[in-house]
Amino acid sequence: xxxxxxxxxxxxxxxxxxxxxxxxxxxxxxxxxxxxxxxxxxxxxxxxxxxxxxxxxxxxxxxxxxxxxxxxxxxxxxxxxxxxxxxxxxxxxxxxxxxxxxxxxxxxxxxxxxxxxxxxxxxxxxxxxxxxxxxxxxxxxxxxxxxxxxxxxxxxxxxxxxxxxxxxxxxxxxxxxxxxxxxxxxxxxxxxxxxxxxxxxxxxxxxxxxxxxxxxxxxxxxxxxxxxxxxxxxxxxxxxxxxxxxxxxxxxxxxxxxxxxxxxxxxxxxxxxxxxxxxxxxxxxxxxxxxxxxxxxxxxxxxxxxxxxxx
Amino acid sequence: xxxxxxxxxxxxxxxxxxxxxxxxxxxxxxxxxxxxxxxxxxxxxxxxxxxxxxxxxxxxxxxxxxxxxxxxxxxxxxxxxxxxxxxxxxxxxxxxxxxxxxxxxxxxxxxxxxxxxxxxxxxxxxxxxxxxxxxxxxxxxxxxxxxxxxxxxxxxxxxxxxxxxxxxxxxxxxxxxxxxxxxxxxxxxxxxxxxxxxxxxxxxxxxxxxxxxxxxxxxxxxxxxxxxxxxxxxxxxxxxxxxxxxxxxxxxxxxxxxxxxxxxxxxxxxxxxxxxxxxxxxxxxxxxxxxxxxxxxxxxxxxxxxxxxxx
Numbered sequence: 296x297x298x299x300x301x302x303x304x305x306x307x308x309x310x311x312x313x314x315x316x317x318x319x320x321x322x323x324x325x326x327x328x329x330x331x332x333x334x335x336x337x338x339x340x341x342x343x344x345x346x347x348x349x350x351x352x353x354x355x356x357x358x359x360x361x362x363x364x365x366x367x368x369x370x371x372x373x374x375x376x377x378x379x380x381x382x383x384x385x386x387x388x389x390x391x392x393x394x395x396x397x398x399x400x401x402x403x404x405x406x407x408x409x410x411x412x413x414x415x416x417x418x419x420x421x422x423x424x425x426x427x428x429x430x431x432x433x434x435x436x437x438x439x440x441x442x443x444x445x446x447x448x449x450x451x452x453x454x455x456x457x458x459x460x461x462x463x464x465x466x467x468x469x470x471x472x473x474x475x476x477x478x479x480x481x482x483x484x485x486x487x488x489x490x491x492x493x494x495x496x497x498x499x500x501x502x503x504x505x506x507x508x509x510x511x512x513x514x515x516x517x518x519x520x521x522x523x524x525x526x527x528x529x530x531x532x533x534x535x536x537x538x539x540x541x542x543x544x545x546x547x548x549x550x551x552x553x554x555x556x557x558x559x560x561x562x563x564x565x566x567x568x569x570x571x572x573x574x575x576x577x578x579x580x581x582x583x584x585x586x587x588x589x590x591x592x593x594x595x596x597x598x599x600x601x602x603x604x605x606x
Numbered sequence: 607x608x609x610x611x612x613x614x615x616x617x618x619x620x621x622x623x624x625x626x627x628x629x630x631x632x633x634x635x636x637x638x639x640x641x642x643x644x645x646x647x648x649x650x651x652x653x654x655x656x657x658x659x660x661x662x663x664x665x666x667x668x669x670x671x672x673x674x675x676x677x678x679x680x681x682x683x684x685x686x687x688x689x690x691x692x693x694x695x696x697x698x699x700x701x702x703x704x705x706x707x708x709x710x711x712x713x714x715x716x717x718x719x720x721x722x723x724x725x726x727x728x729x730x731x732x733x734x735x736x737x738x739x740x741x742x743x744x745x746x747x748x749x750x751x752x753x754x755x756x757x758x759x760x761x762x763x764x765x766x767x768x769x770x771x772x773x774x775x776x777x778x779x780x781x782x783x784x785x786x787x788x789x790x791x792x793x794x795x796x797x798x799x800x801x802x803x804x805x806x807x808x809x810x811x812x813x814x815x816x817x818x819x820x821x822x823x824x825x826x827x828x829x830x831x832x833x834x835x836x837x838x839x840x841x842x843x844x845x846x847x848x849x850x851x852x853x854x855x856x857x858x859x860x861x862x863x864x865x866x867x868x869x870x871x872x873x874x875x876x877x878x879x880x881x882x883x884x885x886x887x888x889x890x891x892x893x894x895x896x897x898x899x900x901x902x903x904x905x906x907x908x909x910x911x912x913x914x915x916x917x
Contacts, residue, residue, distance in 0.1 A: 560874075586644045
């Protein structure tokens with residue numbers, strides 16, 4: 296991992312591929328770099344397809360590069376035989392940064408990491424962080440629950456909305472609306488932007504924010520780079536009240552807890568299966584499918600046989 | 607549970623509430639009814655907000671009631687402070703069946719079940735099944751990953767599309783498209799239905815189906831109940847090649863495996879945490895957040911201390 300820690304792009308790309316594939320070498324890789332992580336600032340970018348996320352990521356790259364930062368981008372896509380094209384399209388659109396060696400762009404799909412896509416993404420963020428990227432943009436392709444979990448691991452989450460989505464905001468974006476730190480009203484030169492802003496503000500007004508961070512709204516036109524300075528200022532505001540000082544931020548502690556519990560659960564489950572053997576697992580599954588045993592009883596029995604019983 | 611097994615509606619409603627809340631009484635409830643389950647046929651209904659899912663569920667209820675079946679409906683909504691209204695709206699729309707005692711309609715949110723919304727929904731399906739409902743319609747409110755997992759537990763999954771969604775199908779519906787057994791082109795009196803059908807067929811053409819079930823497309827106008835007979839015929843076709851005969855279907859075995867592994871993982875994780883104590887867990891989380899320990903090493907250490915180590 297020394298080459299990765301020196302910022303070698305090929306070493307980083309290979310390491311992320313191993314993470315994506317769920318290689319057995321991942322734990323040792325993470326162990327080798329982990330103490331060099333925690334320096335990058337991670338910005339999540341999510342929103343519906345067509346909201347202009349890729350254009351926005353492009354202008355954010357420009358902004359942070361002008362500020363002298365090394366910028367990493369992870370475009371996250373839940374595994375799907377049907378969606379291979381979208382990611383490729385994003386990468387093509389981002390190709391104007393392709394020759395800039397201080398910009399590293401990478402897509403991630405769910406290819407077998409034991410902790411799922413979220414855990415794989417967190418590992419990839421750590422690797423980029425260790426390789427010296429100071430700003431990491433975590434972009435989701437869609438707005439599924441998996442992707443909400445992924446961007447929820449970012450330090451600042453930007454949710455991109457566009458005028459004309461109308462009544463769907465309330466139902467489609469459940470979950471997404473709640474994790475936003477900044478709302479970006481993109482394509483704000485379109486009609487309907489005032490109504491969209493009023494809808495979001497009304498929704499935010501339902502909650503009592505007290506001392507909590509109430510997400511600001513920023514209007515942008517990403518293709519024309521309008522509003523980007525203000526967006527970056529709001530991200531900086533959120534950053535200023537979070538990470539920094541002596542305290543590790545609450546968000547990073549929550550992310551650490553989630554990662555730990557996910558890895559612990561996967562590890563002990565694998566050990567229990569190893570102890571009782573795959574045949575015993577199949578027998579339990581068969582009994583459940585045939586309605587001879589309910590799933591709770593079957594799980595209790597197998598846990599006890601593996602020496603992890605209680606009840 | 608005797609009243610529930612006799613079909614008592616109030617007992618069923620109370621039991622599902624306990625499931626939703628993740629009550630400690632759930633395992634005993636499931637144990638008591640499980641051998642009386644496996645008779646209901648579960649039909650999943652999913653698609654974007656505005657696709658007409660509730661109208662479709664209404665006419666499906668009519669259809670199966672006319673066929674003399676008792677019908678249960680579960681409307682699934684991932685927990686969200688913002689989406690309480692949608693479910694209420696669905697229930698109001700379904701109120702024409704409100705006085706029919708052979709129709710049981712229930713919404714489910716994520717309120718604390720240890721296995722999450724999917725496991726809670728499977729448990730609720732079992733309870734309805736045990737109470738004598740022969741057809742269970744599992745309707746999702748949105749199209750998040752959570753909801754994909756929920757309907758993926760159904761015997762037949764219907765994905766509802768509407769004309770005019772255009773290019774978004776490919777990116778937004780990743781995951782959803784793959785679990786469909788029947789595609790419903792609803793609101794098919796609208797312009798664009800031919801294009802929609804062509805897009806879906808093109809997508810399906812990318813895969814080699816061989817002997818597998820290739821999802822048929824059915825055009826419907828749910829508000830006018832057009833196409834519903836054909837839809838039910840296609841559902842019956844899919845049912846005929848799945849559940850039935852001596853063999854427990856592959857899908858039900860897969861669902862049994864998922865439920866078993868989820869409950870087993872939750873159970874052994876809880877036992878490991880009990881053994882090492884919450885203070886040790888907090889210590890591990892703190893070390894990860896402060897970058898003194900990587901999450902893989904921390905998980906391995908805690909698993910070993912709980913007597914579930916390996917490696």
